Amino acid sequence: MVYLDYSATTPVNEEVIETYAKVCREFIGNPNSLHTLGVKAKQLIDASTKQIAKILGVKETEIIYTSGASEANNTAVKGVCLQYASRGKHIITTELEHSSIIAPLSYLSHNGYEIDFVKLDENGLVDLEDLDRLIRKDTILVTIAAVNSEVGVRQDLKKIAEVVHKHPRVLFHSDVTQSIGKDKVDFSDLDLASLSCQKFYGMKGIGALIKKEKLMIEPLIHGGKSTTIFRSGTPATPLIASFAKALRLVYEDYDEKREKVQKLHDDLIESLKELDVTINSNNLCLPHIVNLSLHGIKSEVMLHALEEHEIYISTQTACSTGNYSKAVYAITHDKEKASNSIRISLSYLTTKEEIDFFLTTFKQCIEKLNFRRVS
Amino acid sequence: MKKVKIIKISAVWCGACLITDKAWKKLKENYDFESVELDYDMDEEEVAKLSAKTVLPDFIFFVDDQEVDRLVGEVSYEELESKLLEVRK
Numbered sequence: 508m509v510y511l512d513y514s515a516t517t518p519v520n521e522e523v524i525e526t527y528a529k530v531c532r533e534f535i536g537n538p539n540s541l542h543t544l545g546v547k548a549k550q551l552i553d554a555s556t557k558q559i560a561k562i563l564g565v566k567e568t569e570i571i572y573t574s575g576a577s578e579a580n581n582t583a584v585k586g587v588c589l590q591y592a593s594r595g596k597h598i599i600t601t602e603l604e605h606s607s608i609i610a611p612l613s614y615l616s617h618n619g620y621e622i623d624f625v626k627l628d629e630n631g632l633v634d635l636e637d638l639d640r641l642i643r644k645d646t647i648l649v650t651i652a653a654v655n656s657e658v659g660v661r662q663d664l665k666k667i668a669e670v671v672h673k674h675p676r677v678l679f680h681s682d683v684t685q686s687i688g689k690d691k692v693d694f695s696d697l698d699l700a701s702l703s704c705q706k707f708y709g710m711k712g713i714g715a716l717i718k719k720e721k722l723m724i725e726p727l728i729h730g731g732k733s734t735t736i737f738r739s740g741t742p743a744t745p746l747i748a749s750f751a752k753a754l755r756l757v758y759e760d761y762d763e764k765r766e767k768v769q770k771l772h773d774d775l776i777e778s779l780k781e782l783d784v785t786i787n788s789n790n791l792c793l794p795h796i797v798n799l800s801l802h803g804i805k806s807e808v809m810l811h812a813l814e815e816h817e818i819y820i821s822t823q824t825a826c827s828t829g830n831y832s833k834a835v836y837a838i839t840h841d842k843e844k845a846s847n848s849i850r851i852s853l854s855y856l857t858t859k860e861e862i863d864f865f866l867t868t869f870k871q872c873i874e875k876l877n878f879r880r881v882s
Numbered sequence: 883m884k885k886v887k888i889i890k891i892s893a894v895w896c897g898a899c900l901i902t903d904k905a906w907k908k909l910k911e912n913y914d915f916e917s918v919e920l921d922y923d924m925d926e927e928e929v930a931k932l933s934a935k936t937v938l939p940d941f942i943f944f945v946d947d948q949e950v951d952r953l954v955g956e957v958s959y960e961e962l963e964s965k966l967l968e969v970r971k
Contacts (some may be wrong), residue, residue, distance in 0.1 A: 602897050609900055610894040610895045612900055798929055
């Protein structure tokens with residue numbers, strides 16, 4: 508099997524599974540209980556939180572555990588908008604956002620909030636002048652993902668933050684889900700940030716919203732204090748411990764891992780240039796994601812053709828339907844390219860042999876499917 | 883002037899639907915026509931009957947209960963207005 512869909516989700520690291528299982532067995536108490544089993548579980552959560560905070564460069568009190576990035580995104584967007592509705596009801600975003608940003612914004616749009624989309628340049632980067640122009644007296648939130656999951660466009664969060672923070676009443680949220688473990692994120696630029704462990708070889712069902720300490724938001728889930736007052740529910744001790752483990756492991760030997768992926772990416776791009784495809788990802792994108800458009804072959808047809816050889820890629824983000832990539836369309840404004848795009852996502856686990864096998868098979872599939880089309 | 887009905891099929895997760903939302907609201911404010919809004923996921927039966935496209939939003943124009951045209955995907959206010967004026971002539 509050749510797995511090239513690491514941006515959809517990652518296999519869980521064996522050491523993370525071991526941590527999860529061990530904590531499930533040995534830390535059975537509710538961390539909110541006053542007895543020793545509860546205290547023991549609470550101590551483990553505190554130690555895990557301390558470790559996560561240190562790696563991310565944030566305060567322990569700034570971490571709100573969630574079920575994943577979708578809940579973190581919903582909590583950030585709805586939490587800010589409900590909390591600060593008296594200041595204004597204007598929100599700015601981009602066309603490159605994940606559906607867990609678009610859906611709460613749609614909900615808010617139907618409840619009196621106004622949403623504007625900032626212009627993107629030809630590389631998919633936010634037009635900073637347009638962003639500055641769009642910010643109004645009633646703007647309360649700007650939400651822009653650090654890395655788009657379909658094409659890999661990496662935004663300059665520092666420059667965006669500089670524009671946003673010229674306006675002290677406007678908050679800046681970023682979905683950094685695709686960045687963690689692949690890039691280094693400076694959380695000091697952000698008021699809020701969402702992330703999910705399943706993207707960095709951690710368990711599914713755990714993520715976090717990082718929120719500046721003094722910032723208030725309306726919780727999505729009410730029910731009393733948990734690890735924070737912003738998200739109720741019994742703290743998931745095994746998941747939180749496994750989160751810390753996954754985060755620590757993914758940043759171990761970071762430079763070597765990054766270099767390996769860059770080399771695989773560069774070799775892949777060079778080989779793809781010789782084929783009848785258009786490469787949509789560019790040098791400004793994260794090397795872990797390569798998006799390309801096929802010529803005259805539907806992306807789903809290619810996905811299933813490759814699947815027959817046990818090669819797994821993606822046609823668009825796993826969290827949406829419809830037959831074209833909104834991110835490819837936002838950058839290319841070409842429905843044909845957006846309809847026929849595929850995403851190959853790499854990991855430090857990917858081998859040169861896997862890339863070679865993919866390229867050979869991919870070339871054969873193009874020839875076979877083109878032959879079927881013309882004959 | 884003919885009586886026009888427009889059915890808009892959209893989804894909450896659809897970025898193009900949200901982008902087009904402002905234009906759609908403005909069209910409803912500026913012109914008198916019957917509008918129906920369907921959700922791609924919630925109103926599955928009605929959507930299936932209309933053979934909705936998988937590219938959203940899908941604006942279906944009816945005159946005297948007969949489908950006469952469609953606009954699919956991200957569209958501007960001008961495109962919506964122009965189509966409305968064209969079909970109601």
